[in-house]
Structure formats: C-alpha cells, structure tokens
Amino acid sequence: xxxxxxxxxxxxxxxxxxxxxxxxxxxxxxxxxxxxxxxxxxxxxxxxxxxxxxxxxxxxxxxxxxxxxxxxxxxxxxxxxxxxxxxxxxxxxxxxxxxxxxxxxxxxxxxxxxxxxxxxxxxxxxxxxxxxxxxxxxxxxxxxxxxxxxxxxxxxxxxxxxxxxxxxxxxxxxxxxxxxxxxxxxxxxxxxxxxxxxxxx
Amino acid sequence: xxxxxxxxxxxxxxxxxxxxxxxxxxxxxxxxxxxxxxxxxxxxxxxxxxxxxxxxxxxxxxxxxxxxxxxxxxxxxxxxxxxxxxxxxxxxxxxxxxxxxxxxxxxxxxxxxxxxxxxxxxxxxxxxxxxxxxxxxxxxxxxxxxxxxxxxxxxxxxxxxxxxxxxxxxxxxxxxxxxxxxxxxxxxxxxxxxxxxxxxx
Numbered sequence: 001x002x003x004x005x006x007x008x009x010x011x012x013x014x015x016x017x018x019x020x021x022x023x024x025x026x027x028x029x030x031x032x033x034x035x036x037x038x039x040x041x042x043x044x045x046x047x048x049x050x051x052x053x054x055x056x057x058x059x060x061x062x063x064x065x066x067x068x069x070x071x072x073x074x075x076x077x078x079x080x081x082x083x084x085x086x087x088x089x090x091x092x093x094x095x096x097x098x099x100x101x102x103x104x105x106x107x108x109x110x111x112x113x114x115x116x117x118x119x120x121x122x123x124x125x126x127x128x129x130x131x132x133x134x135x136x137x138x139x140x141x142x143x144x145x146x147x148x149x150x151x152x153x154x155x156x157x158x159x160x161x162x163x164x165x166x167x168x169x170x171x172x173x174x175x176x177x178x179x180x181x182x183x184x185x186x187x188x189x190x191x192x193x194x195x196x197x198x199x200x201x
Numbered sequence: 202x203x204x205x206x207x208x209x210x211x212x213x214x215x216x217x218x219x220x221x222x223x224x225x226x227x228x229x230x231x232x233x234x235x236x237x238x239x240x241x242x243x244x245x246x247x248x249x250x251x252x253x254x255x256x257x258x259x260x261x262x263x264x265x266x267x268x269x270x271x272x273x274x275x276x277x278x279x280x281x282x283x284x285x286x287x288x289x290x291x292x293x294x295x296x297x298x299x300x301x302x303x304x305x306x307x308x309x310x311x312x313x314x315x316x317x318x319x320x321x322x323x324x325x326x327x328x329x330x331x332x333x334x335x336x337x338x339x340x341x342x343x344x345x346x347x348x349x350x351x352x353x354x355x356x357x358x359x360x361x362x363x364x365x366x367x368x369x370x371x372x373x374x375x376x377x378x379x380x381x382x383x384x385x386x387x388x389x390x391x392x393x394x395x396x397x398x399x400x401x402x
Contacts (some may be wrong), residue, residue, distance in 0.1 A: 102379055109317045112372060114308045119374070126373040140393075153393035157384055161362055161370070167372075168365035171313060172327040173320070191392030192341075192354035 021047045023071075026064050035110045038065070062114035062121030066128055069107045074098050078135055084143030088162060088185035089178065091136060095166045096176045105170065112171065124152060133159045149189070158188050222248045223255060224272075227265050236311045241267070263315035263322030267329055270308045275299050279336055285344030289363060289386035292337060292381065296367045297377045306371065313372065334360045350390070359389050 025047030030038050035179045040061055043053045057063045077094045081087050099105035116127035136159035143149035165184060224247030231239050241262055245252045259265040278295045282288050300306035316326035337360035344350035366385060370377045 037205070062374055068233060113314045113317050115374075122372075122374040126375060129373050131368065147395065149393050150395050154384055154388065155393070157381075157388060158393050161385070161388065162364055164365040164369035166360070168330065168368050171323075171368075172330050173316075173323040174327060180358075181394050183353060183364070186263055187355065187358060187362065187389075187392070189392050189394040191388070191390050192347065192350050192359050192392040194351050195396050 004018075018049065018053060022049055022057065022064075023067060025049075026068055030068060035106060040064070040108075043117075059120040059124055060114070060118060060126040062111045062118075065107055065111050065114065066124050069104055069111065069128075070106070072102065072104050073183060077132075078139040080142065084140065084146065084148040085140070085182075085185045085189060087182070088188060089140050089181040091139060092162060092166055092176060092181040092184060095132075095163075096169065096181075099166075099170050100175065108171070112167075129160075129163060132163050161188060170198055205294070214345060219250065220258070223258065223265075224268060226250075229271055231269060231308075236307060236355055241306070260321040260325050261315070261319060263312045264320075264325040266308055266315065267325050269307055270312065270329075271306070273303065273305050278333075280341040281340075281343065285347065286383075286386045286390060287390060288340050288343070290382040292340060293363060293367055293377060293382040293385060294379055295334075296364075297370065298365075300371050301376065313368075317336040322378075330364060332359075333364050337363060342354050364387060369379065 012167045022043065026038075026043045029046050033042060038061070040051050040054050041063060044054055054060075054064065056068075058067060075096065077091055077098070079087060079090050079094070099108055099145060102133045111121070111125055111128070114121040116122075132155055138152075138159060140155045141151055144151055144153065144155065149155070162184065166176060222246060223244065227239075227244045230243045234243060238391050239262070241255050245255055248255075255261075255265065259268060272325060275295065278292055278299070280288060280291050280295070284292060294304040312322070312326055312329070317323075320332060338356045341350055341354075341356045345352055345354065345356065350356070352366055363385065367377060374394050
C-alpha cells in the first residue's frame with residue numbers, strides 16, 4: 001500500500017489546535033448552511049482563522065470537504081469475507097450504499113464538482129482515489145495470497161476499475177445493487193475472453 | 202444496440218428550424234462567452250426563442266451542452282482494427298484524446314458538473330453514457346462474433362467498465378496513455394483470476 005507521489009503531505013505545516021478548530025468550523029458551517037453555503041470564507045470566519053490558513057492546510061474547498069467526507073465514510077468499506085469475489089462485491093455495495101444512504105454522497109458529488117474548477121481540488125479528488133485504490137488493492141492482495149487471484153495480476157488497475165464504475169454510477173444517478181456487484185466481481189476475476197489453459201495474453 | 206428506456210425522445214416536439222436556431226445560438230454563445238457565460242437565458246436570447254422551448258427540447262443546460270458535445274466528438278471513437286484487444290485499447294485512447302485535446306473535454310466536465318445539480322441534467326449525462334456503452338457494446342460484439350470474446354459475456358457491463366475508467370481519469374486529472382489502455386484491454390479480456398480450463402464462474 002504505497003502512497004502516490006501526487007498526494008501532498010500537509011500535516012507538518014499544521015498545528016493540531018488549528019486543525020481541530022477548522023474541522024469543527026467546517027462541520028458547523030456544513031450543518032448550518034448546507035453545501036451551497038459551504039465556502040472557505042464562511043469556514044474561516046467560523047473558525048476565527050485566516051483564509052490562507054485553510055488554503056495552506058487543505059488546498060481549498062474540495063480538500064476541506066474531503067476531510068469531512070473521510071470522517072463520515074464507514075470505516076469498513078472493505079470487509080474480509082473469506083472469498084475475494086464476495087469481498088469485491090461487498091466493497092462495491094458498501095461504497096454505493098455509503099454514497100446513496102448518507103450525507104457522504106452529496107459531499108462527494110460536491111468534491112467532484114469542485115475538482116472540475118481548480119487544479120488543487122482536482123488533486124484532492126485524485127488523492128482520495130489513490131487512497132481508495134490502495135485500500136482496495138490491499139483487499140485484492142488477500143485473494144492473491146489465497147490463490148484466487150493471479151500472483152502477477154495488476155491489482156492497482158483492477159482496484160481502479162472497481163472504483164471507477166461506482167463513481168460513474170453515482171454521478172449519472174444509477175444505483176448499483178447486489179446483483180450488479182456480483183457480475184462486476186465475476187468480470188474482474190474472469191474477464192470476457194474464452195478461458196484458455198494457462199495462457200493469459 | 203438497444204436504446205435504454207431512460208433515454209427520452211424529444212424530437213417529435215421540436216421543429217427543425219427551431220432546433221437549428223437554438224443549436225447555432227448555443228454554439229455562438231459558447232464561442233463568445235465560454236462555458237461560464239453559457240446559460241439558458243443567453244442561448245434563448247441569441248436564438249430569439251423562449252427559455253421554455255429550450256427546457257422542453259433539451260431538458261436544460263446539460264442537454265444543450267451535450268448537443269454541442271456530440272457535434273464535436275470524433276466520429277470514429279470505435280475503430281475496427283481486426284483485433285478486439287486493439288479495438289478496446291484504441292477506444293480508450295481515442296476517448297481520452299478527444300477529451301484532453303479538444304474543447305470536448307471542458308464541455309464534458311461541465312456536463313458532469315451540471316448533472317450534480319438537477320435530475321434533468323443527470324438524465325442527460327446518463328443518456329450519453331447509455332449511448333457510448335451501446336456503441337462500445339457493438340464493438341465488443343465483433344469480438345464475440347470472431348471468438349475473441351465469450352458468446353455469453355455480459356458486454357454492456359464490460360463496455361460500462363471501459364467507459365467508467367476514462368470518466369474517472371478525466372475528472373481526477375489523470376491521463377490514460379497507450380500502455381494503460383493496453384493493460385486495461387488485457388484485464389477486461391482475461392480477468393485477474395488464475396485461468397482454469399473451461400470453467401468461468
């Protein structure tokens with residue numbers, strides 16, 4: 001589970017009290033004003049902090065939203081069911097459920113919107129994708145260890161494919177149920193080419 | 202290549218002259234004011250049409266942008282190279298190139314943004330996805346005919362996976378080159394599970 005070079009470390013520039021104050025302010029502003037009223041200005045005012053502090057620490061609105069998003073998403077998106085096929089299907093369903101059933105979905109959509117406006121926001125979104133991909137890769141690694149997945153399979157790429165289909169479904173308003181999730185797990189595992197004995201071109 | 206029931210047919214309500222006038226106005230407004238100034242109001246004024254006409258005919262800003270987008274995207278996203286693996290890789294590269302190298306990319310991003318605001322826009326985006334998925338499915342069908350793809354493979358789902366990875370890359374600012382495209386084609390075809398003889402669970 002390696003970190004992408006594109007993820008920025010900003011922790012060293014921040015002190016814990018400021019972080020806590022800005023986070024609390026961000027939660028309060030989101031609660032009181034909703035996503036439409038969630039601006040850097042409003043959060044800075046609520047936190048009695050300068051806007052540059054927030055830009056420096058979080059990169060902008062998307063980074064701040066991502067911080068809230070991370071604190072709200074379920075801890076266990078990637079269960080260990082004992083079968084990698086079931087793990088994959090459960091991950092897809094868990095992620096969609098967290099988006100469709102909680103405030104995480106609207107916040108995530110808002111991050112995607114923001115990411116189309118500024119490079120800093122796009123990097124924040126990309127950093128989140130890198131993180132989920134790494135977590136999903138760790139889940140797939142269990143399948144490689146158990147022999148359910150090829151030792152030389154490109155796990156980050158498989159993980160990205162799984163993530164991307166949930167993102168597309170969310171953004172275009174299509175749900176993804178248990179049956180779809182199972183079909184997608186089958187496809188990632190077996191592909192669509194006729195199975196040949198031993199060769200995997 | 203079946204049409205999804207979720208795609209709306211609006212042609213019957215529109216007369217060709219109005220369509221042409223609104224399209225020309227939309228192109229002109231986009232040219233003159235850019236995406237930020239591209240509003241239903243501005244297009245209606247330029248076309249000397251009422252805003253309800255545009256809402257009725259195109260659903261809203263996303264539908265109008267999609268109309269422009271469709272007229273600008275390359276005709277041949279899905280080449281027939283004689284090998285389905287090459288076709289898949291070429292499709293991924295062609296779609297990313299059209300997004301990264303032309304005005305189609307910013308327009309598409311703007312449609313995605315709009316789709317997070319209203320249900321009509323979300324349906325427009327979904328309708329576009331349905332269309333690309335159907336075209337990609339047709340491409341994969343050639344592989345099924347030639348024996349490169351299983352007869353009973355779920356082609357719409359494979360097509361959706363291919364599309365979704367390009368969407369995710371675009372939205373998070375990652376490019377997708379020829380090498381990635383080839384790896385993705387391999388993965389969709391062969392999967393990541395060890396190949397077994399004959400069984401494809």
